[in-house]
Amino acid sequence: MGGINYQTVEKIKNIKNDIGAGKEIKEIVKKYFTNSKNKLYKWLDTNQSHFSGEELAYLEYVINAGEVITEKEDITPEEERNLIATTNLTIANMSRKDRENFLLSDIVIEKLLNLLNNNIKENIEIPKELRNLQDLKIQNVRVSAKIYKEFASICKENNVTITDATNLMFTEFINKYKK
Structure with missing residues (x-):
């Protein structure tokens, strides 16, 4: 964890220890972020690379993968649910096997084919x-x-x-x- 402040390193270690001890997220937020989840998420924006995917999930932090996936009803197939969970993790935290499985999934291949054929429905992007x-x-x-x-x-x-x-x-x- 070179290149970051000593206090930040200590905070990361303490939060990891609290997660390992099974402390509730409310307690962690109260102890380290003055009871503000927004402060937690802003802090994680810069320090997320020091936590595993499971730790980030425990802290209820979702990494924006560039595409917002919305569900109106929970009728998605099991394979797509796995993809949604996978896209919320950083690629850097995935093992080589997980990356291969992610890239070879039917949904990713379908999206790539749609990109090649220009069949993508554009999302509205507000500057x-x-x-x-x-x-x-x-x-x-x-x-x-x-x-x-x-x-x-x-x-x-x-x-x-x-x-x-x-x-x-x-x-x-x-x-x-x-x-």
Whole structure:
């Protein structure tokens, strides 16, 4: 664990010991992160590489694998559930055999074929600078009820707030037609 602060090394060791001792996550969060899971997750963003996948799962920390997988109902096949669990682990923590199994799974191969054939349904990506803007102002805008319902439905399906999507819509319009 070279290159990191001594206190951080001690904190990592203590947390690992507490996990090994079977302490509840509430106790760990209270003891090391002043009862704030957000502080735990921010700290893990920079120090996750020092924990195993099982330890991260115990701390209820999920590593973003670049793709958000949402389930409306729990009707996914067992193979896909295994893939979902696997994608939440870092590839670095996987053994060679696990990486091979992951890459050779039917779902990964299907996604690669879809990429090659350009059959991927694009996710809505809101630029970072448009998310959680501070200068929000409530505006009354007249819009067709049918169009708004479809707009809101698409936002909900893609886990995008209506405010963020509206800001994106206005920004794209301005960029397209601004002279």
